Amino acid sequence: MTGKIIILGYSGMLGRYAFTYLNSYYDCIGLSRHDFDAISPDIDYLKFKISPGDVVINCVGILKPYIDDIGVVNTIKINSVFPQIVADICCDQGARLVHISSDCIFSGDKGQYVEDDIADAGDLYAKTKAIEPTDSIIIRTSFVGEDINKDGVGLLQWIISQHQKTINGYDNCLWNGVTCLELVKYIRSIIDASDTSYTQHFYSPDTISKYDLCCIVRDVYGLDIEIVKSTASSISQTNINGVLDRSLSSNSDEILNVPNIREQLIAQRDYDFTYYKKAI
Numbered sequence: 001m002t003g004k005i006i007i008l009g010y011s012g013m014l015g016r017y018a019f020t021y022l023n024s025y026y027d028c029i030g031l032s033r034h035d036f037d038a039i040s041p042d043i044d045y046l047k048f049k050i051s052p053g054d055v056v057i058n059c060v061g062i063l064k065p066y067i068d069d070i071g072v073v074n075t076i077k078i079n080s081v082f083p084q085i086v087a088d089i090c091c092d093q094g095a096r097l098v099h100i101s102s103d104c105i106f107s108g109d110k111g112q113y114v115e116d117d118i119a120d121a122g123d124l125y126a127k128t129k130a131i132e133p134t135d136s137i138i139i140r141t142s143f144v145g146e147d148i149n150k151d152g153v154g155l156l157q158w159i160i161s162q163h164q165k166t167i168n169g170y171d172n173c174l175w176n177g178v179t180c181l182e183l184v185k186y187i188r189s190i191i192d193a194s195d196t197s198y199t200q201h202f203y204s205p206d207t208i209s210k211y212d213l214c215c216i217v218r219d220v221y222g223l224d225i226e227i228v229k230s231t232a233s234s235i236s237q238t239n240i241n242g243v244l245d246r247s248l249s250s251n252s253d254e255i256l257n258v259p260n261i262r263e264q265l266i267a268q269r270d271y272d273f274t275y276y277k278k279a280i
Contacts, residue, residue: 002191003053003095004029008036008086009060013145013154014100017180018057020273022188038082039074043089052094055191058083059100064125064236065153072124079128087133096196097136098187103177103203103246105130105140108238111174111207111245115140115199115252123237137190138199140248142177144213145268155210159217159225168230169211174245176207179264181271186256203248204261213261220265 005022009015010030019030031049036042038060050056060082062075070078083099090097105119105126119130132138144156151161159167178186186202208216214227232240250256258264 002026002055003051004055005191006031006049006054006056008038008056008058009033012059013147014143014180014183015059016148016273017145017271018059018184018187020271021181021184022057022191025188026191038078040077041082041085043085046086046089047093050089050093050095054090054093054095055098056086056090056095057098057100057187058086061100061129062125063153064104064123067124075124076128079125080131083133083136084131087136091135097133098190099133099136099138100183101132101138101140101199102126102129103140103142103248104236106246108240108244108246111243111247112249113201113246114249115201121238132199135197137195137197139183139187139190139202140199141183141202142175142246142248143180143183144177144265145180155213156217159214160221160223162223162225164224166226166228167214168232169209169214169227170232170235171209171211171229172231172240172243173210173235174207174243174247175210175213176203176205176247176261178202178204178258178261179268181268182258182264186258198252200252200254201248201250202256202258203250204258204264206260207245207247208261216262216265220262220269 004027007018007030010019011032062078087097106113107120147157218225
């Protein structure tokens, strides 16, 4: 029987979706940076919180735009060391860890990456995310969601903030990620299963360009944005020679049944966060 669901980093973008959605089905506890320090975690505190049968969802991570501010060493501690500490605690306590990894561990030279492809991206963020915790359920994906912080650095929030402006939409950056809401729905299916350790790529059925994604977001949110189709020479500190294709595929037998990204965005746009707002 599943115990409680512990969401690490529940005040962040993905954690907010996870807490709100999963709390409708389980006893959820949200822990944020106010409760623990991922740089120097209090192991005894985490052991006290995590019990046999619990499922811990790690939504903690440092994104590329924040690495300069937080520093190289602390980025490694948060993205690489902290997940393994939590995995070890879960193993000792008889709990399960669901860890969210990234498509950015791949260089984007070929696309349609499967689970056993080599993590070949060379930047610091990619290297820290490629060090994934053992004895855990690893979900490699890319996700978009609305941020509480209207000045957030996430792609969806950035597009929404460009209302009544002109932006570039890159046609040589390919993507088949998911919405935060779709991802946490998938995490629910993992919670209800009994597996304890595997890696799964989670992605949308169609690969689109970032230009296409900008257009879909504009339409779904009714934004007044002029989107200029452009070719990127670099993005997020990654140089692009031709096409950057980090699209995911899978060599597992699991049938994902993920809707197309337009349908996902509509569902996420209309999702009610009333409970989360009360919780915080």
